[in-house]
Every structure is written in C-alpha cells, then in structure tokens.
Amino acid sequence: MRVVPTRASLEFVGRATWEALSGEQVTTDVFDDVPAVEHVSLGREAELVIVAPATADLLARAAAGRCDDLLTAALLTVRCPVLMVPAMHTEMWLHPATRANVATLRERGVHVMEPAVGRLTGTDSGPGRLPEPDDIAAAALTLVAPQDLAGRRVVISAGGTREPIDPVRFLGNRSTGRQGWALARAAARRGAQVTLVAANVALPAPAGVRVVAVETSAELAAAVREEATAADVVVMAAAVADFRPESPSATKIKKVDDGAPTLRLVQTQDVLAGLVAGRRPGQVVVGFAAETGDGAKDVLAHGADKARRKGADLLVVNPVGEGVGFGDVPTTVTVLDAEGQVVARSEGSKDAVADAVWDAVHPRLR
Numbered sequence: 001m002r003v004v005p006t007r008a009s010l011e012f013v014g015r016a017t018w019e020a021l022s023g024e025q026v027t028t029d030v031f032d033d034v035p036a037v038e039h040v041s042l043g044r045e046a047e048l049v050i051v052a053p054a055t056a057d058l059l060a061r062a063a064a065g066r067c068d069d070l071l072t073a074a075l076l077t078v079r080c081p082v083l084m085v086p087a088m089h090t091e092m093w094l095h096p097a098t099r100a101n102v103a104t105l106r107e108r109g110v111h112v113m114e115p116a117v118g119r120l121t122g123t124d125s126g127p128g129r130l131p132e133p134d135d136i137a138a139a140a141l142t143l144v145a146p147q148d149l150a151g152r153r154v155v156i157s158a159g160g161t162r163e164p165i166d167p168v169r170f171l172g173n174r175s176t177g178r179q180g181w182a183l184a185r186a187a188a189r190r191g192a193q194v195t196l197v198a199a200n201v202a203l204p205a206p207a208g209v210r211v212v213a214v215e216t217s218a219e220l221a222a223a224v225r226e227e228a229t230a231a232d233v234v235v236m237a238a239a240v241a242d243f244r245p246e247s248p249s250a251t252k253i254k255k256v257d258d259g260a261p262t263l264r265l266v267q268t269q270d271v272l273a274g275l276v277a278g279r280r281p282g283q284v285v286v287g288f289a290a291e292t293g294d295g296a297k298d299v300l301a302h303g304a305d306k307a308r309r310k311g312a313d314l315l316v317v318n319p320v321g322e323g324v325g326f327g328d329v330p331t332t333v334t335v336l337d338a339e340g341q342v343v344a345r346s347e348g349s350k351d352a353v354a355d356a357v358w359d360a361v362h363p364r365l366r
Helices: 015-022 038-045 056-064 070-075 090-094 096-107 133-144 178-189 217-228 271-278 299-310 350-364
Strands: 049-054 082-086 116-119 125-129 153-159 193-199 210-214 233-236 243-245 265-267 284-291 314-319 331-337 342-348
Touching: 038 070, 049 056, 049 070, 049 133, 056 070, 056 082, 056 096, 082 133, 090 096, 090 125, 133 178, 153 178, 153 217, 178 193, 178 233, 178 350, 193 217, 210 217, 217 233, 217 271, 233 271, 233 350, 271 284, 271 299, 284 299, 284 350, 299 314, 299 331, 314 350, 331 350, 342 350
Parallel strands: 049 082, 153 193, 153 233, 193 210, 233 284, 284 314
Antiparallel strands: 116 125, 243 265, 314 331, 331 342
C-alpha cells in the first residue's frame, strides 16, 4: 500500500505517521524521486486508488486534469478503479462548481461516494461529513470484488426475533445480526441486489442494501415470504424463535407474592421449511443452524440431521454459546448440502465466512 498525500494534508497528519503505518516512503511531489518516475509508475502498478478525504480542491483539480502534485499526476495514469470520498463543508459540497466537477468525474468512470450527513467543523452540521471507515471499505471492496452475483436478487434474514410476553417483556435470543449483515455486504460487493429482513438489529444499514425491519417471528416470516417471490437466493441467517407465548398479556404482568405466572408456549411457524416447500425452480434456499452439541450428538451431527430434515440447498452450521458465534467474534462454520454432506468449511471473521458462503452458493445458481 502506498500513501500519496497532498501537501495540504500533511498539515493534519505528518509524513512520518504515514510512513510508519504504510511501511513505504511517502512523497508528495513529482520531483521527489525522479529516477523512479513515480507519477507514471504509481498509476500503472495500482490495482485500486482511494482518495479520502477528497476535498473540493482535489475534486476540482482532478476534474480539470491538472497534475501539479504527485497524487493528481498519478490519477492521470491509473487504469484501475478510482474511489473518491468527498469531505467538505455543506456549502462547498452543494456549490454548482463542485456538483459539476463530481458529475464530470463520474462520467469518466470515477466512483465518487456521497458524503455522510452529520457534524462538521465547529457547530456546523449537514451533508459533507467524511463517511465512516466501514462504509468506505465496503465501497472500495465492491470495486475489486468478483461480480459473480451481478443481476441476482438476494434476500437475507438477520438478527433475533422477539416474542412478546406483555408490553414490556419478550422471549428473545443472543443474535446480533452481524453474520447476516456480513452476508449482505458481501452479496452487494459481488453485484447482487440485496434486501435484508432485520429482526431487532442495532447496526447501521450496509451500503446499497435495502432493510426491512421486523420484530416477531410472524412478522419475519411474512416479510421473507413476500420478498422471496422475486429472489434468486434466500438466506435464512436470522435466529427465529421456535416458541412464543400462546397468549401475550395486553398489560404488564405484575409480580405477586404467591409465585411467578405460568407461560404456556406454542411453536412458531417453520420459516425455512416453508421457503423450501414453496421455492420456485432455480431458486436457492440457504439455512443456518446454530448448534451447541449435547451428550447424544456433536454440533455437526445435529446440523446434518437438520440439513436432511429441512431440505434446503445449503445449511450453514455454526457452534454457538457464551462468547461463541454470537456478536463481534470470530466464527467457524461448516456448509452442508441437502443430504448432510460437507460442501465447505470456513473460519475467521464474519466477513470471511460470508464470502465462503457465497462461494458455495454461486455454483448452484442457474
């Protein structure tokens, strides 16, 4: 990775910091290393260029084709994807000159992100804030990711359903929705049109992904069924409650001296089984099985039983428990086919696992 700052940017972060972080010499001027002809070689060797923050001045210079420093000179020689991440005051972002420069760059194939909306310098607030690092990374990865899901419609469920006991309490689970979010990010990077059916997930929406918020298992089932009608792939990554209170109270249940109330539970509908039964030709249905293992069988054996019972095209089996599987922690999964045979294994971050799942899905798409 090479860092090519502008001279003005070094007023904010010094040269030594960039060199320490990148492990490479940092230069700003076309005459800093004449024998290397860096203003040409940098552009020829680059696989991806990210300009962040892209100021109003930088956007203007790039649009005009100026090459008065190493960065703008290199931008004239690159043939790889270029992502510009604007950051400036609202008035500058909305100025007709800036809007024209952005339009010019986009017409030439440069990818220009929309700035975030929020706190700027001082008390100012509005569009012009630098997007969050995760959003920048997602946009950058989209430019270099394989586009093997281009044109595909994908529906993913994520999070954990809540089944009301009364207006205050509910039955829930430990799912945070992070694996579903990672699956959505990866599918969007790979070109898919993605809809997330999110059950109680406190995460910002992934870039370019449509989110449908639900709470209960019944709401999730209805939303997934509706979205699945036009989907090429449906991935049930949500932790859907197996049981719900038969008769939720319309008012808060009070504590009494003679003991706790008795809750009668009834089974919820099996969303995955319904999707498998109703899938149209060519549609791929993927389930998830969060397992703990017990004295009778281990995680994988339970997962294989579920794969054969459910009949989904693929079933992603992952061990869960206290500090395992749920939340922002590394995970381990085994992908099984409908006969319970191992198709793939993956471990690491949820993003790494997500790509492994899509790698297994892609060959099954007609």
